Amino acid sequence: MLDWASTVDHKKIGILYMLTALVFFVIGGLEALAMRIQLSRPNNTFLGPETYNQLFTMHGTTMIFLVGMPLLIGLAIYLVPLMIGARDMAFPRLNAFGYWLIPFGGLLIYFSFFATGASTAGWFSYPPLSLRNYTLGNGPFGNVGGVDYWSIGLLIVGVGSVASAINLIATILLLRAPGMGFGRMPLFCWLIFVTAALILIAIPALNAALVMLFFDRRFGTAFFDPTGGGSPLLWQNFFWIFGHPEVYILILPAFAIISEVIPVFARKPIYGYEFVAGSGVSIGLFGLFVWAHHMFAAGLSQGVTIWFGAASMLIAVPTGVKIFNWIGTLWGGSLRFRTPLLFALAFILQFTVGGLSGIVFATIALDWQLTDTYFVVAHLHYVLFGGTVFAVFAGTYYWFPKFTGRMLSERLGRWHLWLAVIGLNATFFVQHMLGVMGMPRRVYTYGDFPGWALANGISTVGAVILGSSIVVFLWNMYVSLRHGDIAGDNPWDAWTLEWATTSPPQPENFDTVPPVLGRRPLYELTAQRESANRRQSVGRGQEIVL
Amino acid sequence: MLEPNWAAAAVVWQLTELQGLLPVFEPASPEARALSELLFWVSILCAAILLLVGVLIVDAVIRYRGREGDLDPPAKTASYKVEIAWTAAPVVLLAIIFGFTLRTMGLVNPDPPRNATPEVVIRGHQWWWEATYPASGVVTANEIHIPVGRMVLARIESADVVHDFWAANLARKIDMIPGRENFVWLQADTAGTYLGRCAEYCGTQHAHMHFLVIAQEDSTFAAWQASQLERPAAPSGTLATQGLAIFSEKACLSCHSFGGTGGNAAPDLTHLASRRTIAAATLTNTPANLARWLRNPGAIKPGATMPNFQLHDGEIAALVAYLSGLR
Numbered sequence: 030m031l032d033w034a035s036t037v038d039h040k041k042i043g044i045l046y047m048l049t050a051l052v053f054f055v056i057g058g059l060e061a062l063a064m065r066i067q068l069s070r071p072n073n074t075f076l077g078p079e080t081y082n083q084l085f086t087m088h089g090t091t092m093i094f095l096v097g098m099p100l101l102i103g104l105a106i107y108l109v110p111l112m113i114g115a116r117d118m119a120f121p122r123l124n125a126f127g128y129w130l131i132p133f134g135g136l137l138i139y140f141s142f143f144a145t146g147a148s149t150a151g152w153f154s155y156p157p158l159s160l161r162n163y164t165l166g167n168g169p170f171g172n173v174g175g176v177d178y179w180s181i182g183l184l185i186v187g188v189g190s191v192a193s194a195i196n197l198i199a200t201i202l203l204l205r206a207p208g209m210g211f212g213r214m215p216l217f218c219w220l221i222f223v224t225a226a227l228i229l230i231a232i233p234a235l236n237a238a239l240v241m242l243f244f245d246r247r248f249g250t251a252f253f254d255p256t257g258g259g260s261p262l263l264w265q266n267f268f269w270i271f272g273h274p275e276v277y278i279l280i281l282p283a284f285a286i287i288s289e290v291i292p293v294f295a296r297k298p299i300y301g302y303e304f305v306a307g308s309g310v311s312i313g314l315f316g317l318f319v320w321a322h323h324m325f326a327a328g329l330s331q332g333v334t335i336w337f338g339a340a341s342m343l344i345a346v347p348t349g350v351k352i353f354n355w356i357g358t359l360w361g362g363s364l365r366f367r368t369p370l371l372f373a374l375a376f377i378l379q380f381t382v383g384g385l386s387g388i389v390f391a392t393i394a395l396d397w398q399l400t401d402t403y404f405v406v407a408h409l410h411y412v413l414f415g416g417t418v419f420a421v422f423a424g425t426y427y428w429f430p431k432f433t434g435r436m437l438s439e440r441l442g443r444w445h446l447w448l449a450v451i452g453l454n455a456t457f458f459v460q461h462m463l464g465v466m467g468m469p470r471r472v473y474t475y476g477d478f479p480g481w482a483l484a485n486g487i488s489t490v491g492a493v494i495l496g497s498s499i500v501v502f503l504w505n506m507y508v509s510l511r512h513g514d515i516a517g518d519n520p521w522d523a524w525t526l527e528w529a530t531t532s533p534p535q536p537e538n539f540d541t542v543p544p545v546l547g548r549r550p551l552y553e554l555t556a557q558r559e560s561a562n563r564r565q566s567v568g569r570g571q572e573i574v575l
Numbered sequence: 576m577l578e579p580n581w582a583a584a585a586v587v588w589q590l591t592e593l594q595g596l597l598p599v600f601e602p603a604s605p606e607a608r609a610l611s612e613l614l615f616w617v618s619i620l621c622a623a624i625l626l627l628v629g630v631l632i633v634d635a636v637i638r639y640r641g642r643e644g645d646l647d648p649p650a651k652t653a654s655y656k657v658e659i660a661w662t663a664a665p666v667v668l669l670a671i672i673f674g675f676t677l678r679t680m681g682l683v684n685p686d687p688p689r690n691a692t693p694e695v696v697i698r699g700h701q702w703w704w705e706a707t708y709p710a711s712g713v714v715t716a717n718e719i720h721i722p723v724g725r726m727v728l729a730r731i732e733s734a735d736v737v738h739d740f741w742a743a744n745l746a747r748k749i750d751m752i753p754g755r756e757n758f759v760w761l762q763a764d765t766a767g768t769y770l771g772r773c774a775e776y777c778g779t780q781h782a783h784m785h786f787l788v789i790a791q792e793d794s795t796f797a798a799w800q801a802s803q804l805e806r807p808a809a810p811s812g813t814l815a816t817q818g819l820a821i822f823s824e825k826a827c828l829s830c831h832s833f834g835g836t837g838g839n840a841a842p843d844l845t846h847l848a849s850r851r852t853i854a855a856a857t858l859t860n861t862p863a864n865l866a867r868w869l870r871n872p873g874a875i876k877p878g879a880t881m882p883n884f885q886l887h888d889g890e891i892a893a894l895v896a897y898l899s900g901l902r
């Protein structure tokens with residue numbers, strides 16, 4: 030125990046991140062299920078408005094800040110040093126510090142449930158609703174409200190994320206093994222590098238805004254309070270200057286995972302390495318200049334609206350480049366249909382659905398109809414569940430053997446996959462329809478408007494199926510940890526450096542870091558050894574058997 | 576905190592028949608029609624792209640299935656031509672979509688002429704809508720009357736938090752942001768009643784924040800305005816007169832407005848009985864529903880700012896008699 034609490038080993042810290050995220054994932058998932066039960070039929074009374082509003086606030090906050098970010102950061106912290114042939118992160122203590130802020134902030138936010146009632150202002154916390162006139166607690170601590178816990182908790186989490194971003198950037202810049210230039214670095218590290226840069230730029234905008242919000246609430250400032258001359262739109266700008274890059278913070282690591290998995294299971298190097306890396310960089314850059322597409326309905330001037338609409342549409346281009354390069358990698362490959370590849374394929378399809386509905390929103394005039402409806406809920410869940418979470422599933426099946434030394438069960442993996450695919454589409458596809466049927470987001474109940482009952486019923490059944498897929502997944506990890514096949518160093522015959530060491534890797538990762546001769550170090554190494562052997566054997570006059 | 580007693584209070588919307596199956600695709604104005612056409616074509620295009628990606632993947636899955644132990648296929652280096660092609664093609668496609676968007680935006684949301692005065696001012700409150708007509712001075716709530724067949728400029732404001740005005744059959748969505756004036760063009764081809772709702776989360780009762788847009792021929796619209804400007808007849812009958820007494824005694828006008836006086840924190844009640852709904856288009860405006868509302872507003876909209884006056888049945892009957900006479 031103490032061993033884990035005091036560790037500065039990047040692998041242990043990575044595991045801690047991921048386990049923390051897993052716990053919050055289960056909590057956030059149960060919150061979602063409770064909401065889906067409430068919405069399963071019209072005029073339902075399973076949850077009241079206050080409870081429902083707390084749940085959707087906490088569901089969003091949890092999934093973004095306490096699941097998505099720690100999960101992906103944790104994965105990066107585990108893998109990046111291994112992939113670049115380093116012994117640890119650049120700043121091991123900062124690493125531990127960054128991690129411990131996450132559960133601490135998370136617990137503070139969750140404590141509000143018991144202290145005052147959680148925030149009911151939504152994960153986006155728009156003022157004036159998030160100011161004290163509208164969201165004040167009535168718990169044992171006087172007039173402290175859920176939003177107060179929320180803003181301080183997120184600030185703590187945010188500081189942790191910035192620390193880990195700095196650490197990842199420094200690690201990638203400074204600790205690469207000899208021979209690993211940027212042009213040879215695994216795409217995973219490339220895309221994590223872009224992600225870390227985005228965290229470093231975007232999260233401070235949120236942190237600053239959180240401080241201002243807290244001051245408005247507690248100390249009578251009026252940054253966002255219109256009655257004191259402040260501007261609610263200012264918060265919206267701050268929030269989305271953070272919030273849109275946040276989407277890429279959550280999806281670029283998914284791209285990173287997929288860009289590692291597909292080549293290994295297609296038995297072929299990635300098609301268009303430079304273009305996958307370059308499109309990642311351009312997504313990161315464009316992603317900083319599109320935030321106001323979350324405010325198309327706010328009545329900004331036409332010029333501003335058009336600029337942000339055009340920039341948002343442009344992002345579809347590098348995203349498309351990625352998808353085509355992954356498919357290009359599949360083409361002409363020799364596909365091994367193990368669970369990681371299956372999830373990667375599901376990822377491409379489901380993420381494409383979310384990407385395309387994103388184009389609908391970038392089409393400003395359509396945003397004017399569909400924003401703030403269930404169409405958005407469908408869109409963001411295709412991106413974040415069908416995209417990020419499916420990629421993490423692919424990555425888990427791929428790297429679990431490295432983390433634990435044991436393989437996950439393929440049979441359970443397939444159950445997991447199909448339940449997840451059916452569940453995802455049943456839950457969220459109909460929500461596109463609900464948006465067109467006029468159902469707004471964030472309503473705790475709804476009337477029996479034509480079609481709403483059926484669509485919501487299907488969505489709730491889907492959510493239960495999706496939930497059951499998670500149960501299978503957890504069960505798979507539980508049993509495989511005990512009885513899974515022994516993995517060995519490199520069960521997938523993969524090419525990046527993390528597979529050159531033991532599973533799980535020894536404390537300082539490598540005895541000696543193998544020479545990096547190209548983009549697939551282990552492949553090039555075997556090729557080199559083989560040709561050396563061949564030369565030797567030819568020298569001895571023996572036959573060459575290929 | 577959690578609300579254990581909530582289950583007792585179930586409210587069933589009563590105006591659900593006012594909405595069709597797919598309001599976004601049932602436009603009743605040129606603006607909404609332009610939006611629904613654009614949505615239709617963009618959806619088709621997106622479906623086609625999804626199909627393309629699906630076919631490419633399925634094709635790869637069928638053709639390139641490998642077996643354990645197969646030799647690795649030869650590595651291929653990317654062809655710049657191919658990369659440029661699949662970068663350029665989406666650019667062209669997106670440029671086309673964007674062109675159409677700009678056109679639609681111009682149709683739906685042309686900038687109003689400078690110094691244009693709005694015909695109606697719509698103000699969002701937690702959780703109801705106030706509509707005033709600056710030219711005539713008419714004030715009403717949760718019902719927006721417009722003349723048919725032409726574009727009506729509406730100014731959009733908020734009294735408290737951010738709301739969003741959305742009448743899907745007629746116009747674009749537009750946020751109501753405190754301290755800021757937005758505008759939207761409303762138009763309806765034919766006379767009729769259209770359901771709209773708040774689309775931006777605005778607190779506890781965001782779910783119960785609907786409104787009606789009632790489009791009328793010019794003459795009917797003028798008659799409506801005229802009738803709204805008259806003071807309603809004095810209460811007739813003892814019950815209604817008693818109701819008026821209770822109405823003043825309970826200081827209902829500290830929040831509600833009436834004939835130009837009173838508060839501004841609650842719907843105007845001058846012509847309450849002329850309206851079709853109460854509680855922001857949650858219930859039809861019938862004596863039974865009025866009684867229900869007065870007995871306990873929180874049972875219909877938990878969290879609504881109107882207090883429960885603990886009225887007894889006699890008082891409620893009297894108030895209902897009075898309120899029902901406010902035509």
Ligand SMILES: [Cu+2]
Binds near residue numbers: 272273276320322323
């Ligand atoms: Cu965005």
Ligand SMILES: [Cu+2]
Binds near residue numbers: 774
């Ligand atoms: Cu609302």
